[in-house]
Amino acid sequence: MVMESVSEYVIVLLVEDHPGVTMKIAGMFARRGHNMKSFTGAQSEQKGLSKIVIKTEGTKEQVEQIQKQMNKLIEVVKVQVLQPDNSVIRELALIKLLIKDDLTHQKILSMIEIYHGKVLDANLKQVTLEIVGNSEKIDAFLDIMRNMNVLREVSRSGNVALLRGTESVFLH
Amino acid sequence: MPFYDEIYEDPDIRSILMRHEQAAGHAAEGFAVASGKLGVVMTTSGPGATNIITALANAFYDSTPLLAFSGQVPTKLIGNDAFQEADLIGSTMAITKHNYLAKNVNDVGRIFKEAIHIATTGRPGPVFIDLPKDVQLAECSLKSPIPSKINLVGYNPVSFSNAVKRQVKIALNIISEAQYPVIIAGGGVLLANAFQELKQFVDTLRIPVVYTLKGKGVLSDDHQNVLGLIGMHGRKRANFAVSEADVVIAIGCRFSDRITGDLQKFPGQQNSKIIHIDIDAAEIGKNVPVDLPIVSDAKLALEEFNRQIQKKIKETQEFPMNSWWYKFIKELKESSGIPNVTTSGKTGKILPEKIMYELNEILEPDDIVVSEVGQNQMYCGHYLNIRKPRTWITSGGLGTMGFGFPASIGAKVAKPESEVWLVAGDGSFQMNLAELATLKQHNIKINIIILNNQYLGMVRQWQELFNEKRYAGTCLQCKNGEYWPDFVKLATAYGFKGLRINKPSEVSMALKTCRSSKESFIVEMMIEPESNALPMLPPGGALNTFISRKREKKSIYDWYRRLPRSESEIADYKVEISKEDAFSVYFEKEVTT
Structure with missing residues (x-):
């Protein structure tokens, strides 16, 4: 058997805005042993419908199977699998950094500038900022902060995604 | 209680009180399979509802159309761990096709209508409705409590499409080149009521048929092409036919592990091809790699097959059947009937x-x-x-x-x-x-x-x-x-x-x-x-490996030996089928209707 290549996929779901829908989707992932790397959900542009974006990892066949299983859920209206080459995928992270001394303070501020971060709250003891980008960019920034031993806390939004160009994933 | 009170003297609804809710669920399933209609089961809240979990799971696996509803504590008490409260929405999520909690009496009519629609269409299955006591007692304020139309944007089961027509055409090309084709008939044939269509298809192409446990009966066991059950406890001749097949036409079956045996040795892996007809796209390619998927209702797909075959016969005046394989299978079937065992067992008891x-x-x-x-x-x-x-x-x-x-x-x-x-x-x-x-x-x-x-x-x-x-x-x-x-x-x-x-x-x-x-x-x-x-089959064994009694061991190996494999051996096995004979089989239906 040839080892099949595993890669990352983003699954975008348009679902009816009912209680328990997220539980059904998450339950399906857990029950069938699929991997969920991030999960985001909020209202969509259409009334009564929510959009859920799930980042997952697997072979092409596995992702196809997830797509089919999602389609079977009654409250799931549409399912689309996106990949980085045909879509815009972004994540937002809120990060709290501790300031130890002037030197680290300077380093932190220059790094924030390099990564196009935006400071939201700051005082002499800490900086709270936001960074928007793909997950790898956020990972890279967090790695640096970890190495500098200044990372206090992070809250990440998970991925949101849209198809590139005028095409849209949903109904019309 | 309020619901039962309402149907107490209803002349149209026959309610049979069972002694245990699990049994009630299974009885409703038995009703559904025997009648081809929806089975309905009702229980009380809490333990009554948890008792039907097994029946729901059973119906889910076997795609039996089932409507189950249970009482629930009043909406105000939900989440308070009230007496006889249980989270049935959470508990039934993974084992139902869909479930509902009716929180408002004005939704009840719509929910029941949708539930029945979901349970009986597409790939059928169980639907569960949780009915809190206060909702059962409340007065509905709508003029027409049951909506005239169903509006489920996320549920559009595909039963047929133009793609099916194209796929059927390709499938017929594959079948016409096959030397050892086999049909696996599953429970989907039963759910689609595709008996006549399957019989016509089989009678025309004279391809041997094996069935899964749920597919037993879709074509009579007396039919000359039917070889019997396949899988772990299948008939040897049926497993033999599948393991030697170069084209497998699977209709409404999901290739469960009890059917396939060792997947690596199942057809579809090497030189053989699998054509898979199923209404549920998620079943196609789930367990075995499929060469030609046909996402369709079994009845409609087989109708399309029969239509295209008929057209081809009319155009070419040739009968597209594999006569030698049919002859071989017929001999195989005739030689392997069920003997009357008159002896008793080791301890003198009945076998x-x-x-x-x-x-x-x-x-x-x-x-x-x-x-x-x-x-x-x-x-x-x-x-x-x-x-x-x-x-x-x-x-x-x-x-x-x-x-x-x-x-x-x-x-x-x-x-x-x-x-x-x-x-x-x-x-x-x-x-x-x-x-x-x-x-x-x-x-x-x-x-x-x-x-x-x-x-x-x-x-x-x-x-x-x-x-x-x-x-x-x-x-x-x-x-x-x-x-x-x-x-x-x-x-x-x-x-x-x-x-x-x-x-x-x-x-x-x-x-x-x-x-x-x-x-x-x-x-x-x-x-x-x-x-x-x-x-x-030993667990994990291939379809052609058997644990069997000594006296039975020899028979199937004879058939392996006798199976014609080269062009000349096949030529020796060929039989002449007169056109009249062939056409009479095919056009039987057209003439009688």
Whole structure:
């Protein structure tokens, strides 16, 4: 058997805005042993419908199977699998950094500038900022902060995604 | 309670109170399979509702259309751990096609309409509705409580499409080049009511048919192309045909592990091709790689097949059947019938094969056979001649012991004019035996055959074959060798008659007594304790590896040897089919209608 290549996929779901829908989707992932790397959900542009974006990892066949299983859920209206080459995928992270001394303070501020971060709250003891980008960019920034031993806390939004160009994933 | 009060004197709704909710669920399933209609089951909240979980799971695996609803504590108390509260929405999520919690009485009509639609369309399945008590009591303020239209944006089951027509065309090309094609008929054929269409397809192309446990009966076992059950306890000739196939046409089956055996050696891996027709796209490519997927209702797909074949015949005046393979299969079938086993077993008790032989003698085409789960089920699946669709009922995917008895009650209610036979093991019968009281109360007649080997036989068989006869937890005897209950006395306790037999010579008479009884009747047949359901595939084994009795070993190897493999061998096997003969088969339907 040839080892099949595993890669990352983003699954975008348009679902009816009912209680328990997220539980059904998450339950399906857990029950069938699929991997969920991030999960985001909020209202969509259409009334009564929510959009859920799930980042997952697997072979092409596995992702196809997830797509089919999602389609079977009654409250799931549409399912689309996106990949980085045909879509815009972004994540937002809120990060709290501790300031130890002037030197680290300077380093932190220059790094924030390099990564196009935006400071939201700051005082002499800490900086709270936001960074928007793909997950790898956020990972890279967090790695640096970890190495500098200044990372206090992070809250990440998970991925949101849209198809590139005028095409849209949903109904019309 | 409010719901039951409402239907108390309703002339249109017949409610049968069962003794246990699980049994009620299975009875509704039995009703659904026998009638082809929706089965309905209602329970109370909390423990009543949790008791139907097994039935819901069973219906989910077997795609049985089932509507289940239960009471729930008043909406205000939900989430407070009130008396007899249980989270049924959470509990039933993974084992239902869909579920609802009705929080507002004005939604109830819509929910029921949607639930029935979802349960019976596409790939059918169970739908569960949670009905809080206050919602049951509330007055509906809508003028028309049931909406005229169903609006489910996320649910559009595909039953047919133009893509199917294209795929069928490709499929026919693949089939026309096949030397050893085989059809696997699954439960989907039954759910789609595609019996006539399948028969026409098979009669035209004369391709051998094997079936899964849930597909038994979709084409009569007497049909010359039908080779029988495949899989772990399948007929050797059926497994042989599939393992040698170069094209497998699977219709409404999901290639469960019990069917395929070792996946690496199953067709589709090397030189053979798989054409898979299923209404559920998620089943295609799930377990085996498929060469040609056809996402369609089985009936509509087969109609399209038949239409295109007919067109081709008219155009080319050639009959597209593989005559030598048909001849080979016919000979194979004729040479491997079921022998009448007249001897008794090692300890002098009856051999199950004898019971199956005698049952086949007494069964009428309209009789319904319901099996429990275990060895009894495999004996029935393997040996019994089922001649009509919906006359064979069993628990497939979930393998629920205790399913059979209540399911037989549901079947009898659906088809009161048919004789209903329950073939049970002593283990599985005891799982829902309280329903004997239901039989008596409602005057329902079931012919109950208990194959008593004093063991949980199937597990014991595995322990014998793979665990050096360490019968852990499977012996149902007392330490002193006694066996309880006395099933004949049990029958008497519930107001019926019963009979216990020990000898092979008594089987026929016992079955006749059972049939001619006016009321339900229990026949307890003492079978050889260590009798095995053979042949079987060793777990993980390929379809052509068998564990079987010595005397049976030789037969199938002969067929392997005889199977023509080269062009010249095939040419030797070819038969001339006259055009008149061929066309009369094909156009039979057109002429008669």
